[in-house]
Amino acid sequence: MTTTYTFYTSAKILKIVGVILMAAGLLGVLVAFAGYQVISPVYFGLGGIMAFCAGGLITIWQLRMQKPVAEQNNYTWQKDITARGITGWVIALVLTGFYILLYWFPNTLKGLVLAVEPLSRLLRHKPADQWFLYGTFYTLAVLVMGVHALLKYRNNRYHIIRTISVMFFQLGFAFLLPALLLLFNKPEFYFSYFWPLKYDYLFPGTVSYLVQDGAAMGTFMVFWGAILSFIATPVLTYFYGKRWYCSWVCGCGGLAETAGDPYRHLSDKSRSAWRWEVAIIYPVFGFIILTTLLLWLNSWSEGRILGSLSQGFSATYGFFIGAIFSGVVGVGFYPILGNRVWCRFGCPMAAYLGLLQKHLSRFRITTNGGQCISCGNCSTYCEMGIDVRWYAQQGQPVIRASCVGCGICAHVCPRGVLKLENGPTENRYAASVLINRNDVDFLS
Ligand code: SF4
Ligand code: SF4
Numbered sequence: 001m002t003t004t005y006t007f008y009t010s011a012k013i014l015k016i017v018g019v020i021l022m023a024a025g026l027l028g029v030l031v032a033f034a035g036y037q038v039i040s041p042v043y044f045g046l047g048g049i050m051a052f053c054a055g056g057l058i059t060i061w062q063l064r065m066q067k068p069v070a071e072q073n074n075y076t077w078q079k080d081i082t083a084r085g086i087t088g089w090v091i092a093l094v095l096t097g098f099y100i101l102l103y104w105f106p107n108t109l110k111g112l113v114l115a116v117e118p119l120s121r122l123l124r125h126k127p128a129d130q131w132f133l134y135g136t137f138y139t140l141a142v143l144v145m146g147v148h149a150l151l152k153y154r155n156n157r158y159h160i161i162r163t164i165s166v167m168f169f170q171l172g173f174a175f176l177l178p179a180l181l182l183l184f185n186k187p188e189f190y191f192s193y194f195w196p197l198k199y200d201y202l203f204p205g206t207v208s209y210l211v212q213d214g215a216a217m218g219t220f221m222v223f224w225g226a227i228l229s230f231i232a233t234p235v236l237t238y239f240y241g242k243r244w245y246c247s248w249v250c251g252c253g254g255l256a257e258t259a260g261d262p263y264r265h266l267s268d269k270s271r272s273a274w275r276w277e278v279a280i281i282y283p284v285f286g287f288i289i290l291t292t293l294l295l296w297l298n299s300w301s302e303g304r305i306l307g308s309l310s311q312g313f314s315a316t317y318g319f320f321i322g323a324i325f326s327g328v329v330g331v332g333f334y335p336i337l338g339n340r341v342w343c344r345f346g347c348p349m350a351a352y353l354g355l356l357q358k359h360l361s362r363f364r365i366t367t368n369g370g371q372c373i374s375c376g377n378c379s380t381y382c383e384m385g386i387d388v389r390w391y392a393q394q395g396q397p398v399i400r401a402s403c404v405g406c407g408i409c410a411h412v413c414p415r416g417v418l419k420l421e422n423g424p425t426e427n428r429y430a431a432s433v434l435i436n437r438n439d440v441d442f443l444s
Pocket of ligand 2: 371372373374375376377378379388389392412413414415416417418
């Protein structure tokens, strides 16, 4: 009795400490944002960011460890923050507002940029700018919410390793390594992003910037990007499906699987959503192929062929897809539309990997249909809006271009029906053997 009482008291104290730290941190960030001319943005801003993260970690620990693993998704549809309630909308507005300021009014973020100045000087020997601020926020979101995912899925080895992988790639390859390159006066480069996701990496302008003066490092970067795009991507997708990238390496996928994980159930499962998906994502992929080809044609002709058209294509893509779709809608709308809107509807890399996965891969999710009780957990928590239950009921393997292999459908299935597998490509679509009532004739 005394032990239980002590446990609840410490849990309550932890909860209060976590909330106070988060509130104080948020206040510090707001003060740095609005009043950097009169107060120290570093003390308030950077201090606020650190306090918010510390409070977040304490709250996450307290929240997740209090619940048994089987109850981690309880009340998801009842909580205001995860069920499109007022808190969810407020978070969506704040995130969307931040992206709008970041892309189109960066001067308004000066207080926060000054807050991360010491970190930028330390890592890159350069003053901070809005993109360094964004990278810092992004990485912290992946790390803090990565801990959340680790605790939530703590009984599942696949999810533990996958989450550590996205945290590692975000921190190492997308944050520290590019900063170190700048520190050593090398071109800024992100080794975990390739064309067509990092669409300008194969643009002639970027290639000549990287290989300027025959720099060995720049040549390696161009070589790395091309090899990863055209050789490693098809080979790895053949063996493992698109999950090797979308759920293990990619920064956008990493954010979706960590910060976006509480919103995965909000994905639209309707047939019309799937039609929109197909109608948008493949044209986006086609658009970036065309833009890249036009730019090369223009470069070879030394600006004589299709100069303004190719520049126009490039600017249009950067504005509508690079800024509005991937940032404002893709992340800003997590609490409203789910965590994979960008990956599902807009990412050209997902389209490329999806085509390979659907037609040239050993990956599939096999379903032991006879065990399915049609609870629908798998479909509910599929962030890509796939109606997994439908496949399970038929005993058919899930082979879909959009499946990112996150494995959550298998994790939430109470009957162990689903299994992520890399098997032979022969008979890949074969269904499992179902026993129905006509076979046994005991219900008629
Ligand atoms: S089908 Fe399963 S593994 Fe694929 S995206 Fe949906 S939840 Fe993830
Ligand atoms: S979660 Fe499992 S039991 Fe429930 S519908 Fe999906 S496959 Fe069937």
